Amino acid sequence: MTAMKDPFRLTIVHPCVGRRVGMKKYIRTWLMEPLAPALLAALVPEEVEVSFYDDRLEPIPFGTRTDLVAISVETYTARRAYQIATEYRRRGVPVVMGGFHATLCPDEVMQHAESIVVGEAEELFPQVVDDYRHRTPKRRYESLGRPQLGVKPRRSIYEGKAYLPIRLVEYSRGCRFKCDFCAVQSFFSATHTHQPIGQVLSEIESTRDRRTLYFFIDDNICSDLDAAKELFRALIPLRIRWVSQSSINVAFDDEAMQLLKASGCQCLLIGIESLRPDALAGMNKSFNLMRGGPEIALSNLRKFGIRVYGTFMFGYDHDSDSSFKQSIEFATQQEMFIAAFNHVTPFPGTPLYRRLKFEGRLLFDAWWNDPGYSYNMVPFQPASCSPEELSQNCVRARRQFYSIPSIIKRAIGKANRADLLMLARYFIINAMHRSDVSGRNGLPLGDAAWKGPFLPIQMQKQSLSGYSMPIA
Ligand code: B12
Ligand code: SF4
Numbered sequence: 001m002t003a004m005k006d007p008f009r010l011t012i013v014h015p016c017v018g019r020r021v022g023m024k025k026y027i028r029t030w031l032m033e034p035l036a037p038a039l040l041a042a043l044v045p046e047e048v049e050v051s052f053y054d055d056r057l058e059p060i061p062f063g064t065r066t067d068l069v070a071i072s073v074e075t076y077t078a079r080r081a082y083q084i085a086t087e088y089r090r091r092g093v094p095v096v097m098g099g100f101h102a103t104l105c106p107d108e109v110m111q112h113a114e115s116i117v118v119g120e121a122e123e124l125f126p127q128v129v130d131d132y133r134h135r136t137p138k139r140r141y142e143s144l145g146r147p148q149l150g151v152k153p154r155r156s157i158y159e160g161k162a163y164l165p166i167r168l169v170e171y172s173r174g175c176r177f178k179c180d181f182c183a184v185q186s187f188f189s190a191t192h193t194h195q196p197i198g199q200v201l202s203e204i205e206s207t208r209d210r211r212t213l214y215f216f217i218d219d220n221i222c223s224d225l226d227a228a229k230e231l232f233r234a235l236i237p238l239r240i241r242w243v244s245q246s247s248i249n250v251a252f253d254d255e256a257m258q259l260l261k262a263s264g265c266q267c268l269l270i271g272i273e274s275l276r277p278d279a280l281a282g283m284n285k286s287f288n289l290m291r292g293g294p295e296i297a298l299s300n301l302r303k304f305g306i307r308v309y310g311t312f313m314f315g316y317d318h319d320s321d322s323s324f325k326q327s328i329e330f331a332t333q334q335e336m337f338i339a340a341f342n343h344v345t346p347f348p349g350t351p352l353y354r355r356l357k358f359e360g361r362l363l364f365d366a367w368w369n370d371p372g373y374s375y376n377m378v379p380f381q382p383a384s385c386s387p388e389e390l391s392q393n394c395v396r397a398r399r400q401f402y403s404i405p406s407i408i409k410r411a412i413g414k415a416n417r418a419d420l421l422m423l424a425r426y427f428i429i430n431a432m433h434r435s436d437v438s439g440r441n442g443l444p445l446g447d448a449a450w451k452g453p454f455l456p457i458q459m460q461k462q463s464l465s466g467y468s469m470p471i472a
Helices: 035-042 078-090 100-104 125-133 183-187 197-207 225-238 248-252 254-262 277-282 286-292 294-303 321-333 351-358 387-401 404-411 420-440
Strands: 009-014 049-054 068-072 095-098 115-118 140-142 166-169 172-174 192-194 213-216 241-246 265-273 307-314 338-343
Touching: 009 035, 035 049, 035 068, 068 078, 068 125, 078 095, 095 100, 095 125, 100 115, 100 183, 115 125, 166 197, 172 183, 197 225, 225 248, 225 254, 248 254, 248 265, 248 286, 248 294, 254 265, 254 294, 265 286, 265 294, 277 286, 286 294, 294 307, 307 321, 307 387, 321 338, 321 387, 321 404, 338 387, 338 420, 387 420, 404 420
Parallel strands: 009 049, 009 068, 068 095, 095 115, 115 140, 166 213, 213 241, 241 265, 265 307, 307 338
Antiparallel strands: 172 192
């Protein structure tokens, strides 16, 4: 009898943004099934044993034997990702990191992982795993172009985890616009690609049950309006309910609006950002003023019964105190289903970040990795107020918008109370966002109970697990 060959073990970890000491539950509205880990799991050969831990929902068993750990890193989750990587690397397990932050801030991320992947995983991750299996890993893997989309996520990795009842699917990635604050345009170099519609339909067919609400996580599902219409047409016979994110231009195309409605679109997140033309110009988003601007766009969306999740951003140089009042009033009058009121965030790799750095206005070397930084702190010097005022005004705006009188007022909106079930959903979702206002405020980045220091790559005397690893 021959002994069974030991399988290669891959552990995928999805980090949380952060955790207060003793915090029992994570931010409820963020708890959706993460797509990247399911895609990574789908990209490895069957004989590789895959485990998945979602740091937002469960403890990570660092002591369990594994050969390689793969971690997605976003800017807000970078600090926690480095803590998790340190735990594994202290135990001699190599770590590979990828995702937005790894792509936009590769030099920093390389200090915390044996290997990094810059760009999308589809063409590179199989190579990474293969190289680790053959003990010939590289420090950096980088894609030169955009991959073919359409890998079917391995959703079985979500089993037993208590996510919100929303199914994340994707049609396209990227966006053709170049808003100066947006990490998406930096990550995808303002390109937009989509997968074959047949693939999307089969993914929906294979994951649906009667109550499924689909979230097309496309950064801007209407970046290419013709391609979007093609998708909407194909969705009609499926009779599903779905939500997504879109630029405002869709509201001025009646054919697209009819197709949206007919295909089951329930709500679109629209980046209104600001009602001030000078602020919009500053962020390279003047297209929001097209054909009469947001007021006309939103009234057309209402006409077709499409609910709106409006997002606003404050702290551009032309903003003033009145911007908050004006935006809250606008969001309420426009009967927005939900809305977000955030301060401008300089994400590394964006034109905004470079500008603020050049102007000497960044208050931290790397706010996302600073133990003194927490969620809602403004990491730059605004032009017309203090960072603290800007942060407090954002929190106040959220409290006002999610106050009981405002929730009741907006419930009167025809689309929000389309039927009793929708009205119930409206109240539940608004209540969740209301409670998250305090939950998110001051949330530390990283686990506050974790004891450092990080284990940067240079500190390793020897390569881990016998790998021959070039040290940068
Ligand atoms: C859906 C979504 C959400 C959902 C949550 C989804 C979830 N599962 O929990 C909600 C609405 C709750 C949300 C919340 C937030 N989000 Co969000 N979100 C998205 C969105 C639109 C899609 C994410 C997704 O599933 N993408 C599809 C997957 C397949 O793509 P991907 O994750 O990039 O992975 C690919 C590559 O990056 C790479 N990759 C990723 N990980 C790894 C790991 C390894 C090892 C390898 C090899 C490769 C690799 O391969 C993958 C396949 O090619 C993205 C935009 C985007 N394009 O990704 C923003 C985005 C990730 N979010 C962002 C932000 C800022 C937030 C918030 C902080 C917002 C806020 N202020 O509250 C919170 C943080 C929540 C948290 N992290 O806990 C930013 C992050 C920017 C940055 N520089 O990091 C993005 C990019 C949006 C933007 N316009 O800038 N978000
Ligand atoms: S339209 Fe949206 S996704 Fe596109 S660049 Fe602007 S903010 Fe980013």
